[in-house]
Amino acid sequence: MIENLKKTFESFNKKFISWPNNNRDKFFNKFMKMGFPNNKIEDWKFSNFNNFVSKNFKSLNTNFENLTSFKFDKYVNSFDHNKIIFINGEFKDKNFGNEEKEKFVCSDIKSFGEHLRLTIEDECENSLNLLNNAFYLDGLSLIIEKEYEFKKPLIIYNVFKTKKENNFFNQKIKIKVGENSKIDILLLNINLGSEPIFLNIYNNISLKKDAIVKLYSSSDLGEKDIFYNFNSVDVLNNSIFENFIFSNSANFYKNEIKCSLNEKYSSSFINGAIFSQNEQTHEIKSRIEHNDENTKSYQKIKSVLDKKSKSVFQGKIFVSSKAQKTDGYQLSKAILLDKESEFDSKPELEIYADDVKCSHGSTSGNLDEDAIFYLMSRGLSEFEAKKLLIKGFLNDAVETITNNEIRKYFSSKIESKINEYR
C-alpha cells in the first residue's frame, strides 16, 4: 500500500514541481517515515487505521487531470440556505443569495493561491495531516469581515461519484471570522457512487473577538469509505464555537477536534451523536485547551452501537496554569445493542490550575429493561419500544444544537435512520 502511494505521489507531485516553495515532498517524506497510524500510537490506540486502509483499498489514487464531473441538485429543501458545492473534491459552485457580498471573501483554494501559506504553517506530527499537506488539491477559503451576521446558514455539499483511478481526496477548509460576526455552517459529505473513497479533510477555523461559529457535520458515505476529519479551532475573547457531529455512515469515520480557548470568556460546545452499525468503526477525539481565565467548554457524546460495530470517544480537557475559573464538562454515554459491539472511551483531564471546575463522566451499557417494559405495557412492541428509546437517547445530544432549522434537519435525519433500522 505504502509503495503504491509513493508512486501515486511521484506522479502527482510532478505537476507541482514548478510551483514556488513547493514542499509537498517534505511532508510526504515525513509521512513515509511514520506510515499510516496504527494502534501503537496513543491517539489511535483503539483502532488500527492501517487495517482499514488495506482492507478497503487495493491502491490509493489521486489523478486530478482525469476528474469527472456531474450535476448535483439534491439540495436540502427544508430550509433556505447559502450553498457551496464541491464535486469530486473540486470547488464547483457557490450561491450566497442576497448576503452582502462585500462583507466576505469566499474562494476555492486552488485559484486563491492560499496553498503556500496553508502548508507552511502546518508543522504537525499527525501522519494523516501530513498526508493532507502532501496531497491536498482544493478546498475552501472563507474570510468574513467584522460586524457581519449571515442571514442564512451555509451548506457545503461535498459530493463524490468516482472511478477507481480517483479514490483518494484531500481537502482543506479555512474559515476566518472577524470581530462580532456570525456564521452557521453545515458540512455534508456525500458519496453517490459505488466505488469506495478515502476522504481526508483538514479544517482550520479561527474566531476573532465576540464572533460565533456553529459548525455541524453529517455524512452519507458508502459502506467501504474511510473518512478522516481534523478540525483545528482557535477561539479568542468572548467568542463561541459550537460543533455538532452526526456519524452514521462510512466504514471508518474519525472526527478529531483541537480547540484552543485562547482568551478570556471564550467557550466551545462539542456535541455528537454516533449511530454505528454493520461493522463500522466511528471515533470522535477532542482536545480542548483552556489557555486563559474564565473559559468554558462543554462536550456531550451519545453513541448507539449495533451489529458488530465499534465506537470510540477520546476526549481531553487541558487546563493551563493560567486558566483559573475554567469550567469544563464532558459526558459520553453509550448503548450497546448487540453482543459483538464494542465501546471504548478515554475521557482525560490534564489540569494545572487550582481554581477550576472540571468533571467528566462516561457510561456504557444496555437499554433500560424497565423502560422497555413500561413502553410494552403501553402497547408498543418490543422493537418499537427499543426504537423509541434509542431516538430519545440520541435526541439528547441533538437538542444541544442552537440553530432551530438545523436541529430539525438532524432530528428528522436521525429519525429516518432509526426507522430504517432493522
Place this chain on the structure above:
Amino acid sequence: MREKELEKLKEYKYGFSTDIETIKAPKGLNEEVIKFISKIKKEPKWLLDWRLKAYKRLKVLKEPNWQKPKYPKINYQDLYYYSAPKSFKEKPKSLDELDPKLLETYKKLGIPLQEQKRLNNIAVDAVFDSVSVATTFKEKLTEKGIIFCSISEAIQKHPDLVKKYLGSVIPITDHYFATLNSAVFTDGSFVYIPENVRCPMELSTYFRINASQTGQFERTLIIADKGSYVSYLEGCTAPMRDENQLHAANVELVALDDAEIKYSTVQNWYPGDKDGKGGIYNFVTKRGLCKGKNSKISWTQVETGSAITWKYPSCILMGDNSIGEFYSIAITNNYQKADTGTKMTHLGKNTKSKIISKGISAGFADNTYRGLVDIGRNAINSRNYTQCDSLLIGNKCGAHTVPYIRNKNSLANVEHEATTSKISDEQLFYCNQRGLNQEEAVSLIVNGFCKEVLQQLPMEFAVEAQKLVGISLEGSVG
C-alpha cells in the same frame, strides 16, 4: 550542623539511617550477581533457572516510557542488588539473637518486634534491605495452618506452593520492572491461608530500605485457598539520601473459590527534599487474580511518599461472580510525582469492580490517575463503577485523569466519573472561624475528602494514615 540535621529529620521522621555492617552482592546486574543471590539464599535449581530465564528476557525488554513522570535514566549497573546485615549470614533463630541495632531501628519506626510488648493484634514480617529480619506471632498462626513467613523461607519449606503460584499472576515475561524483579528479587513475604480459615489477625509486612545505592526488590505472594479470608498490611520507609533509590517490588495475590484478600498499603518512602532532590522511585507491580468463583480482592492504598510513584494494583476477575475493589489516596507535595491507578480486567460472568481514587496535589507536584476497565466478551452482567476526584492546592501543581474504558459486552454496565476541584474559601473560612488554623483546616478538609478510602483501612492503620495525610501537606498552604 546538628541542628540542621534535626530540622531535616522533622520533615521526614523516618529519615535516619542505621549504621550496620552489611554483606552486599557485587555492584551491577549480570548473571554472576543473580547466581550470587541465589547461592547465598540456598535456592533450589529451578528457581535459579527461573531467575536466569527472566534475566534473559530482561535483556530484550525496553523500559516503558509512556508514563507522565519522567526521570533520569537509571544506571542498572551502578546498583547493589543484594544487601543484608552481616549478622544475617546465618539467619537468627529467635529475636534474642537479632542484632540489637536492628531491633532499635524497628523500635524507632514504631514497629515493635517483641511480641509480648505488642498490644495490637498484628503479625509482622519485617524486611530490612534485602532480607526478612523477623516474623512475629508465628506459632499462633501455625496452629491454624496459616503459613506466614519470608519468601526465602517458603522456598525452602514449601517449595510446591511457591513453584505452583510464583509468577502465575505476574509472569516473568511481563513488563521491564516486573521482569527485573523476577530476576533479582531478594526477599519478601509469603502467605498461605488454608481452606475455610479466617485469619485471626492482620498480617503485616514492614519494608525498610537502609543501605545506599541499593535497589529493593521484594516479592510478596499471598494465596487464599477456598473459603478463606486474610487482611494484609504493608508499610514502608527509607532513610533520607540525596540520591534516588529504586524500589521495584512485585506483589502477587491469588484468591481461589469464595476466598477474600484485603491488601492495604501505607506507602511512606522518603519523598525527596523540598527541592525535589533524592527520594525513592517506587515502581511496583501489584496484581491480584480472582481465580475462583465468588472470590474477592480489595486493594487499599495511601500513597504519600516516594519521589515518583508509578504503580497500578490490578485485579483479574477470572472467576464468575468475583469482585475487585480499589481504593486509593495519592498525595503529592513539593516535587513529588505520582502516576497511579488500577486495571480491572473482567473475564468471568457477573463480575463487579469498584474504583475510588482520590488524588491531592500541592506544591509543584503532578498527580495522575491512570486506569483501565476492560470488560471482555464473556463477562455478562458485569458492572464497574469508577470515581476519581482530584484536589489541587496551589496553581503550580497538576492533576490529571487518564481512564481507559473498553466495553465489549452489551450486558455490562460501566460508569465512570471524575471531578477536579480546590478547597473552597468558604470551607477554610468556616474552619478558621471555629478556631482551626490554616494548616489544621486543610488537614481536616483533606481528610474529609479522603474519608471514603480511609474508612477501608484497618483501624490501627487508619489513624496512622490520617496523621500522615496531615503531615504530607504541611507547608503547602499560607
